[in-house]
Amino acid sequence: MANLDPIWNKQIKEFDRALDPLGVNKVNDRMMNELLRGITTLTSRARYYSFYVWAIDQIRKNKLASTHTQFYRAFTDMERIFMLSCVSHTEEELEKNHNDVNGTSKGTKIWEETTGKIPLDFTYFGHRLGGYGQYYAGSINQLGLIEQLENDEFERLTQLGEKIIEPFDRIAKQTKFLSLLGKNSASKESIKEIGAKLCLCKLKDQEANEKHLLQKLFFSEIGNDDRGAIFRKESLTLFLSIIQQAKEKNMKVDAQSFLSACYFNQIKEDGKTLEINIPTKLSDVTDKWKIVKAHDNLAYTLESILQCFLQFIKTKSGASLAEFFETIFSDKLQKEINSLINKTDSKNDILDNNIKDVLELIISSNLQDANFSDIEKTSEDFDKKTSTLSKVNEHNCTKNIEDELKTKNPDISKIVANGIFLVLISASRMFWRSTQKTPAWTWLSNLERQDINIKEFCSEIKSEFESGQTSFKEFIISFIEKRVIDQHQIIYRHKLRNNSNPKNFFDKEGNNYVQVREYKARHRNIRFESVVSLLNDLNFVNQSDILECTIEGVKTIKRNTGS
Numbered sequence: 001m002a003n004l005d006p007i008w009n010k011q012i013k014e015f016d017r018a019l020d021p022l023g024v025n026k027v028n029d030r031m032m033n034e035l036l037r038g039i040t041t042l043t044s045r046a047r048y049y050s051f052y053v054w055a056i057d058q059i060r061k062n063k064l065a066s067t068h069t070q071f072y073r074a075f076t077d078m079e080r081i082f083m084l085s086c087v088s089h090t091e092e093e094l095e096k097n098h099n100d101v102n103g104t105s106k107g108t109k110i111w112e113e114t115t116g117k118i119p120l121d122f123t124y125f126g127h128r129l130g131g132y133g134q135y136y137a138g139s140i141n142q143l144g145l146i147e148q149l150e151n152d153e154f155e156r157l158t159q160l161g162e163k164i165i166e167p168f169d170r171i172a173k174q175t176k177f178l179s180l181l182g183k184n185s186a187s188k189e190s191i192k193e194i195g196a197k198l199c200l201c202k203l204k205d206q207e208a209n210e211k212h213l214l215q216k217l218f219f220s221e222i223g224n225d226d227r228g229a230i231f232r233k234e235s236l237t238l239f240l241s242i243i244q245q246a247k248e249k250n251m252k253v254d255a256q257s258f259l260s261a262c263y264f265n266q267i268k269e270d271g272k273t274l275e276i277n278i279p280t281k282l283s284d285v286t287d288k289w290k291i292v293k294a295h296d297n298l299a300y301t302l303e304s305i306l307q308c309f310l311q312f313i314k315t316k317s318g319a320s321l322a323e324f325f326e327t328i329f330s331d332k333l334q335k336e337i338n339s340l341i342n343k344t345d346s347k348n349d350i351l352d353n354n355i356k357d358v359l360e361l362i363i364s365s366n367l368q369d370a371n372f373s374d375i376e377k378t379s380e381d382f383d384k385k386t387s388t389l390s391k392v393n394e395h396n397c398t399k400n401i402e403d404e405l406k407t408k409n410p411d412i413s414k415i416v417a418n419g420i421f422l423v424l425i426s427a428s429r430m431f432w433r434s435t436q437k438t439p440a441w442t443w444l445s446n447l448e449r450q451d452i453n454i455k456e457f458c459s460e461i462k463s464e465f466e467s468g469q470t471s472f473k474e475f476i477i478s479f480i481e482k483r484v485i486d487q488h489q490i491i492y493r494h495k496l497r498n499n500s501n502p503k504n505f506f507d508k509e510g511n512n513y514v515q516v517r518e519y520k521a522r523h524r525n526i527r528f529e530s531v532v533s534l535l536n537d538l539n540f541v542n543q544s545d546i547l548e549c550t551i552e553g554v555k556t557i558k559r560n561t562g563s
């Protein structure tokens with residue numbers, strides 16, 4: 001069953017976006033592809049998973065195409081009608097969810113400007129296979145709904161695909177959808193009739209089997225039951241469970257608080273702290289999400305330092321690394337670090353200490369009886385005891401960085417102090433997993449390849465713990481040189497070889513670095529918005545001011561966790 005070059009192969013390749021200057025998204029994207037297989041940031045509407053598969057089936061069944069080119073034309077003809085029907089339905093039920101209808105900006109314009117019949121031959125999307133080719137094809141393939149056999153000119157449905165579209169097909173046949181194919185124009189009324197039944201928003205409230213089949217598909221009760229399917233089911237259940245617990249205390253959940261729930265088993269908002277209870281059946285998958293957060297702690301720190309570095313060399317119209325480090329190692333750095341470890345009266349210069357002493361200082365801040373002769377055990381205890389309420393913790397450091405980056409001229413020393421502490425605290429709590437080979441850590445080992453990630457950083461920290469030769473100051477210098485400055489060059493060189501439009505953020509001229517473009521540090525994308533949107537379409541959650549689970553959502557949590 002050799003695939004020739006199906007269109008979706010391009011879609012599931014790792015992001016090679018012009019951004020990601022330090023390559024820190026690569027491991028994150030791999031983790032996301034495993035934890036949320038079949039769901040990307042751009043596949044936010046559940047009904048597209050039935051409509052697109054149905055469209056392919058219609059083209060085959062009605063012999064509308066035998067070549068690629070005919071397939072593209074037939075496919076976009078169908079998507080254009082579907083898109084227009086969703087546009088027409090927006091007027092009918094304004095309060096319903098009409099976000100992320102593919103091709104809608106062009107479609108709405110045409111709909112509003114046309115008084116008579118709507119033309120059915122305008123271009124509405126850049127991709128030759130519309131929103132399907134651009135966004136959904138890879139995901140629909142990963143869910144096992146389509147395949148492409150060796151001699152196929154274009155994709156076909158799998159048995160599962162045929163099963164999934166049966167209810168949609170029945171509803172579509174109650175409309176004039178198919179009779180519009182091949183027509184140059186259609187009346188607004190006929191489009192509206194289609195929208196009233198087939199609009200993306202109509203899935204949520206329907207009693208028909210379409211919604212139930214899609215629910216089962218995403219929660220892996222039908223279809224593949226491999227690793228990816230199980231991880232997706234567990235991850236989606238985890239989303240529901242955390243949304244439900246937060247709602248009980250009227251707290252909002254977003255991407256960062258979801259990760260906080262996995263990482264600390266706590267959500268913190270406006271001084272309120274909510275303890276999150278992770279069901280035992282979800283503990284392994286939660287530990288994987290915890291690694292996602294730990295990796296973001298490292299990635300966010302590196303990008304924050306990069307952002308400051310770029311601003312610094314811009315202000316100076318070019319500067320050397322020595323000048324950058326001189327600015328970092330000011331009295332402010334010392335002051336900031338002292339405040340992080342609550343030692344405002346300290347006279348000693350912590351920068352002269354060994355990194356090992358700093359790690360011990362961090363750990364004993366939260367763990368009074370720490371025994372450093374058994375660092376594995378100490379790391380595990382530190383992990384269990386460090387929460388958002390502890391003396392030193394990642395939540396505070398992250399907040400400090402976020403707040404500082406919002407200011408007009410972020411203070412470099414403050415960013416470096418909080419960033420270094422953020423990664424040291426994270427590594428101290430994570431590294432016991434490597435000796436114990438926990439399932440989540442083994443999972444990460446298979447995904448890290450040669451790319452920058454929290455695991456390789458943890459092994460560096462662990463060996464510093466064992467040898468204890470490096471001074472804190474040396475450590476900070478090498479952290480920035482290796483993981484920010486050199487890493488940017490490595491990634492850029494790689495892009496030069498593989499990318500037709502490579503972008504760098506700084507250049508080196510002699511000893512001086514000059515800024516090429518700005519960068520704003522960001523957290524990794526965990527596809528939170530599209531997951532919530534899908535769960536809303538599938539009627540597991542309601543998306544109002546505060547997210548809440550529906551009765552079906554609560555039932556699903558119970559069924560999948562036994563609690």
Ligand SMILES: [Zn+2]
Pocket residue numbers: 086089090093096097098199200201202
């Ligand atoms: Zn609608």
